[in-house]
Amino acid sequence: MTSQKRFIFEVEAAKEATDGNPSVGPVYRSTFAKDGFPNPIDGIQSCWDxxxxAVEKYPNNRMLGSREIVNGKQEYVWKTYKEVYDIVIKLGNSLRSCGIQEGEKCGIYGTNCCEWIISMEACNAHGLYCVPLYDTLGAGAVEFIISHAEVSIAFVEEKKIPELFKTCPNSTKYERVSNTN
Structure with a gap:
């Protein structure tokens, strides 16, 4: 039998269903928190922090990469922490210039990509709630999420725009339309 390094461990055993309560699976924790969660780092209060x-400490390190065709070959093209930060600040300012206020909900509708992370960080920068819109569940689920979360603005991958329009008219009472080019 080979030895494997463990990255998680069980901190609470599974519980059988009792007295009409459902069963509960075991609870696992990272090995970094084996003896409890570490104390928060001074000055770190949020995801934005x-x-x-990270941008302050590692401005020139690679942060986000995407595959692109360069000289006929597929390669990763990287953005540094500082480059991503600059885009995030501009995007966040654009949100605010559209009248979006702290505490509002912003949907993100698209595949996992660099732009998804940038959109999320722009929300974090301005105290907006980031609401993922899961396209795999269909237009009905997207409409449900937009309506129940009261999403006021959304970042949408271009090819997903027709799907988003399928949620109309019920979800549009919460959304604002703005062209920020």
Whole structure:
């Protein structure tokens, strides 16, 4: 039998269903928190603080990469933490110029990509709630999420725009339409 390094461990055993309550699976925790969660780092209060601090410490390190065709070959093209930060700040300012206020909900509708992360960080920068819109569940689920989360603005991957329009008219009472080019 070979030895494998463990990255998680069980901190609470599974519980059988009792007295009409459902069963509960075991609880696992990262080995970094084996003896409890570490104390918070001074100055880190939010996801935005984590990102901002990483930019301060590692501005020229690679952060986000995407595959592109370069000289006929598929390669990763990278953006540094500082490059991503600059885009995030501009995007966040654009949101605010559209009248979006702290505490509002912003949907993100598209595949996992660099732009998804940038959109999420722009929300974090301005205290917006980021609401993922799951296209795999269909237009009905997207409409449900938009309506129940009261999403006021959404970032949408271009090829997903027709799918988003299928959620109309019920979800549009919460959305604002803005062309920020």
């Amino acid at each position: 984590i990102f901002r601090t």
